[in-house]
Amino acid sequence: MEKEKKTFISWPVLALMSFVTVIGFDDIVYNFQNQGMGVITSWIILLLLYVIPYSLMVGQLGSVFNSEGGGLSSWVRGTRGEKLGYFTAWTYWAASIPYVVDTANAVVVGFGWLLNGSNALEDSLSTAMFALITLIIFVSFIFIQRFFKGSLEFLGLVGGGAMFILTILYVFMAFGSLLTPSGHIATTNMSWRTLIPKFDLHYFTTIGLLIYAINGAELIAPFVTKMKRPKKDFPKAMIMLTVMTIFLTVFGSFALGIFFNAHNIPNDFKMNGSYYAFLRLGDQFHMGSWLMYAFAVTQIVYMCALLAVLLDAMTRMLISDTGARYMPKKLLKVNKDGLPINGYILTCTLSAFILFLGVFLPDMNTIFNWLLNLNGIISPGVTCWIFFAFMQIRKNSDKYPSEYVFIKNDKLAYAVGLWCLVVTVLATIFGIIPQDVTMGSSLFYYQLAINIISIIVLIGLGFIMPMIAERERKKDGIKD
Incomplete structure (x- = not known):
């Protein structure tokens, strides 16, 4: 009995595990450029009305499907069958393509700051060269992870922890800077009105990036069943997670407003804002560029490990979560070491295709912003599956018993799930509209076109693969 107790996870530990994976400093920077100081109100509304129910729904899904590891595709498969389960796995994978390309971009930017101590890389790299270096890094890490996988996971953990510490350090030091003789708030005309976002079309196009910043709670779903009293303790963990996230996003955004005028944010803030922030913090405390270099090293280590x-x-x-019925034989094939070589080739091909679309954008900063915003479309789109699966189990709650239940009343729980689904669908649709360019310009229409093309190609292939697999089965004389 004593031995069994040691395997339980306490709710504060689960909250801390979730916190490191849910929010980071870059997430605060990206959304600060989109909405300025008004993002503070957006964070509070989103976290209270969206993140808390989202996290608690994930907890029930993880409890219902605990024997299957709590994976997203297993939730949909367990509620609506194999075909939708396959398509969930495919869309989850497809959403990872822009994410890993964006991660590789961040590695290139990080090395630029580490080597130059400034944003000089932006002026020296053409868009084609930026895309090429990103692709080389991308392909290299497919081979690197094969030899150093265990150590890279450890480096990712260390880098993630260091990033968390630097983020907290930035917030406290930024507020501490106001106590210094030269301390002041860079954002002019600061008032309560400054904190209220302008609810226009641009605002609605940026909600997807907010959701992209805080999604990922499904990763902690398998741990629900490892708690001693999940019914009581899991909600405590999620509330603690929300409180910590509100603290970091609200005070982190305000800390950025201390060093940057929210009414006049640099155009390349999404790409370089984190480095600018630590440079200005170092200047304020007469530490030179030391803090910026510490962030650059941490960013590179974390992003490289994450990429691999x-x-x-x-x-x-x-490959493993779809099966032969829906995937062509060539993609399921592994070499003598058990590596899905053709799967890697498909991943590289689609990543190169995404990078190719970005080559025709005017500069490195525009490519970075476009890829980031593409994540703000596809990632929330995949999150829709979570609410869809939750609505299915609450529609048939007798069929899906759970140790932890979010809202006892099935109709109310279903309505909350529908609310989150509608918000996420609308954020996904609005996200397709380009954010960082002048509406109606040729660049606007080009970005709109490549947003749509990217979605069609990444998601559309998911419909084609089962057709190829079915043709192969018929050729081999195999009946369903």
Whole structure:
């Protein structure tokens, strides 16, 4: 009995585990450029009305499907069958393509700051060269992870922890800077009105990036069943997670407003804002560029490890979580070491295709912003599956018993799930509209076109693969 107790996870530990994976400093920077100081109100509304129910729904799904590891595709498969389960796995994988390309971009930017101590890389790299270097890094890490996978996961953990510490450090030091003789708030005309976002079309196009910043709670779903009293303790963990996230996003955004005028944010803030922030913090405390270099090293270590682990995990997940009925034989094929080589080739091909679309954008900063915003479309789109699966189990709650239940009343729980689904669908649709360019310009229409093309190609292939697999089965004389 004593031995069994040691395996339980306490709710504060689960909350801390979730916190490191849910929010990061870059997430605060991206959304600060989109909405300025008004993002503070957006964070509070989103976290209270969306993140808390989202996290608690994930907890019930993880409890219902605990024997299957709590994976997203297993939730949909368990409620609506194999075909939708396959398509969930495919869309989850497809959403990872822009994410890993964006991660590789961040590695290039990080090395630029580490080597130059400034944003000089932006002026020296053409869009084609930026895309090429990103692709080389991307392909290299497919081979690197094969030899150093265990150590890279450890480096990812260390880098993630260091990033968390630097983020907290930035917030406290930024507020501390106001106590210094030269301390002041850079954002002019600060008032309560400054904190209220302008609810126009641009605002609605940026909600997807907010959801992209805080999604990922499904990763902690398997741990629900490892708690001693999940019914009581899991909600405590999620509320603690929300409180910590509100603290970091609200005070982090305000800390950015201390050093940057929210009414006049640099155009390249999404790409370089984190480095600018630590440079200005270092200047304020007469520390030179030391803090910026500490952030650059942390960013590179974390992003490199994340890139390598993701490239392996996402490809293996696609191959292992779909099966022969829906995937062509060539994609299921593994070499003598058990590596899905053709799966890696497909991943690289689609990543190169995404990078190719970005080559025709005017500069490195525009490519970075476009890829980031593409994540703000596809990632929330995949999150829709979570609410869809939750609504299915509450529609048939007798069929899906759970140790932890979010809202006892099935109709109310279903309505909350529908609310989150509608918000996420609308954020996904509005996200397709380009954010960082002048509406109606040729660049606006080009970005709109490549947003749509990217979605059609990444998601559309998911419909084609089962057709190829079915043709192969018929050729081999195999009946369903």
